[in-house]
Amino acid sequence: MTARLLRSVAMAGAALLAGCGEWPAALTPMGEGGDRIARLFWLFTIVCAVVWLLVVLALAIAIARHRVDRADPLAEEPRRDRAARRVVGACLAATGVILIVLTGFSWWTGKGLAALGERPALTLRVTASQWWWQVQYEDDQPNRVLTTANEIHIPVGEPVQIKLEANDVIHSFWVPRLSGKEDLIPGRQNVITIKADAPGRYRGQCAEFCGLQHAKMALLVVAEPRPAFDAWREAQLAPAAEPQEAEARRGRDVFLSKPCVMCHQIRGTPSGGRVAPELTHIGSRETLAAGTLPLTRGSLAAWIADPQAIKPGSNMPRVDLDADELNALVAYLESLK
Numbered sequence: 265m266t267a268r269l270l271r272s273v274a275m276a277g278a279a280l281l282a283g284c285g286e287w288p289a290a291l292t293p294m295g296e297g298g299d300r301i302a303r304l305f306w307l308f309t310i311v312c313a314v315v316w317l318l319v320v321l322a323l324a325i326a327i328a329r330h331r332v333d334r335a336d337p338l339a340e341e342p343r344r345d346r347a348a349r350r351v352v353g354a355c356l357a358a359t360g361v362i363l364i365v366l367t368g369f370s371w372w373t374g375k376g377l378a379a380l381g382e383r384p385a386l387t388l389r390v391t392a393s394q395w396w397w398q399v400q401y402e403d404d405q406p407n408r409v410l411t412t413a414n415e416i417h418i419p420v421g422e423p424v425q426i427k428l429e430a431n432d433v434i435h436s437f438w439v440p441r442l443s444g445k446e447d448l449i450p451g452r453q454n455v456i457t458i459k460a461d462a463p464g465r466y467r468g469q470c471a472e473f474c475g476l477q478h479a480k481m482a483l484l485v486v487a488e489p490r491p492a493f494d495a496w497r498e499a500q501l502a503p504a505a506e507p508q509e510a511e512a513r514r515g516r517d518v519f520l521s522k523p524c525v526m527c528h529q530i531r532g533t534p535s536g537g538r539v540a541p542e543l544t545h546i547g548s549r550e551t552l553a554a555g556t557l558p559l560t561r562g563s564l565a566a567w568i569a570d571p572q573a574i575k576p577g578s579n580m581p582r583v584d585l586d587a588d589e590l591n592a593l594v595a596y597l598e599s600l601k
């Protein structure tokens with residue numbers, strides 16, 4: 265009986281892990297913020313598990329020692345009553361101590377997270393919209409303020425402060441391996457600080473239900489060594505490259521003559537829309553439509569041909585293009601490295 269129960273539990277656990285593919289990201293932290301939160305999680309989990317086991321054990325003992333064959337079940341037993349009162353009193357005191365200790369650790373974690381943001385190496389402004397992220401790198405020189413979308417590059421080992429805002433509804437910024445969650449609320453600014461201890465790609469996800477495509481509102485944080493980050497930033501600051509191939513040049517004409525320019529901006533061209541993701545260097549990004557698709561020629565074509573089939577309800581409309589126009593437009597966007 266017990267063996268069968270254990271086997272079922274093990275199988276359920278294995279199925280759960282297989283479903284997730286790997287150990288949950290929040291429990292494999294790769295930065296100080298994520299570390300602190302994972303430690304707090306384990307402390308709470310272990311303390312609560314021990315308390316639960318003790319309660320179940322006490323219950324089992326009480327059931328095992330239960331006696332029904334006494335002559336008078338209501339007779340007073342002062343000695344047993346005194347012992348029971350002492351046990352209940354001790355448990356009450358222990359509950360108070362555990363609550364105070366856990367509250368103290370929570371406060372200490374929050375203090376550590378706040379301290380992380382005291383001397384940021386870099387300040388970003390991330391604005392959430394249904395269903396994508398605008399990313400802006402602040403700089404004292406206005407011509408060095410960089411705007412991009414859905415992909416955040418950061419230097420390894422340096423705290424990066426992120427000011428969070430929202431355009432429409434409440435969203436939540438969450439990159440589980442680097443930090444906890446922080447809401448993006450229309451009309452106010454919240455701040456979160458992230459720091460990556462190792463180079464790599466860290467997936468982020470909107471963590472507050474924000475409408476139909478909430479699940480397709482991911483972002484990517486790319487942490488790289490300082491020189492690589494500086495090179496990336498300089499390259500991103502440059503206006504869009506002049507297309508070399510005839511097809512890409514035709515694609516630029518398609519882009520500029522169609523409604524694309526009403527919403528999107530490609531620096532270096534007359535387009536100046538600000539309500540949709542900035543596309544100046546879209547060809548250098550790894551994903552499309554806020555992490556919905558990998559950025560490839562095929563997915564670009566599929567997305568432009570029918571965005572509503574891929575992300576129903578998003579603000580990207582279907583624009584009438586014939587096959588040649590679509591091919592040329594995709595070639596142009598892909599060339600924007």
Ligand code: CUA
Binds near residue numbers: 470475
């Ligand atoms: Cu944005 Cu959920």
